[in-house]
Amino acid sequence: MRTWCELYPADELVVLGPSWVRDSFAGPDVDFVTWPNERVVARSTGQMLLQPLLAAVKKVDAVVSLSPIVSPLVFARPTFCFEHDWRHLKNKDEFGVAQRAYRKLWELSAARATGCLCISDKAENETLELVRTASTEIVPNGGDHPRRWEVGDLPVHPRPMVVTFGHHNNKRPDLVIRGMAKLPDNAALTVLGARGELAAQLKSLAASLGKEEDVLFPGFVEEPEYQRIIAGADCVVVASSDEGFGLPIAEALYFGIPVVVAEDSGVSDMHGPDVIAAQPTPAGMAQAMAEALARGRTASGGVSSWADTVQLLRKKVANSL
Incomplete structure (x- = not known):
């Protein structure tokens, strides 16, 4: 509009x-x-x-x-x-x-x-x-709508921050949490959108994997806070079982943030080499997230x-x- x-x-x-x-x-x-x-x-x-x-x-x-x-x-x-x-x-x-x-x-x-x-x-x-x-x-x-974002000074995370999504079960946040458990202990994860019973299940899962202090569940956040979280991430993971496009992918690429997607979601064909396609397993996610964090930020992507x-x-x- x-x-x-x-x-x-x-x-x-x-x-x-x-x-x-x-x-x-x-x-x-x-x-x-x-x-x-x-x-x-x-x-x-x-x-x-x-x-x-x-x-x-x-x-x-x-x-x-x-x-x-x-x-x-x-x-x-x-x-x-x-x-x-x-x-x-x-x-x-x-x-x-x-x-x-x-x-x-x-x-x-x-x-x-x-x-x-x-x-x-x-x-x-x-x-x-x-x-x-x-x-x-x-x-x-x-995909260039983040040009309108007024994110100001981005937060400086004491350790790498991975962001994923949990507002629907097809986003497979549990898969990302299990993958995080296989990463070195210096990484943290923010799960956006999870609430109610699903959030409780995910918190229990994180605790069972010894990651209770490493996984944050802010739930649904206001738009300015969402923008700051995305723009300040070190890696964005969209582990959906199926996606039509994935706006958070374009938003992360706009800022040059490495993105991990599930290889069975179909979005890697759309975004090509700009994303890292992971096998939809904890080990596959862990490997892709480690690669993304090692890659670090690049120049802003050529989003549409x-x-x-x-x-x-x-x-x-x-x-x-």
Whole structure:
């Protein structure tokens, strides 16, 4: 949104989303309509019913959903949805019944949308494999948004700091913790996003491996703190079982921070030699993290631009009108 407003200030944007989007976007004049999306029922209602109503009332030219769902009830105007990954079909055991039922809407959306905008070759290949009638085009994510971060003076860690993620079980933070246990004792690990029962399980695991003092669990943090943690890391690990792109990968590469990914996630093909692909085992993770820490920071990576993303997206929309 920020980049679109910078490049095309004459365009009128109507944004439907949760209140945190409006609160965090203190930018140009954008017409915000807030709708809660924390729960499946509220989210799906907004996407399927409020979205077409808003399109009609606001008389918009086109509807672009940054999620995989754009309502099939939108009429007389082109519709676009973004495809990130289809891991709910590939790794069904990672999702509950309600989540799987909700994500069935993805297939309906992909089949009916004017265009399915895929963030990577991987996302496009998976989409066409699962929804053969989908009209797909690749619109890659940008990765230069950390240029807006105001991180100030970064913390100086007394020992190497590794950062990983635990807000969903597919992030496999347990694998990273087990790998950390095989590293020398001078490294520390921050697990972002873990909370509730999963956080308790991970803390117990760290304690059982003698790493209770070496693994930090700040849970979900505010955006400024998240930015400081990422920008100040010595290594970022994205151990997901499947990823469509992995924004934290691009964020770390922007700062020249070495990144470790799981070789079965599919993201190493996207980010190429800029990341270290690890076998999804504790030993494999340990070896890759040791290599990353030994490599250290490099010059900022050549991440893709959100300006390129917006220009390509806007061209697709304009051509459909």
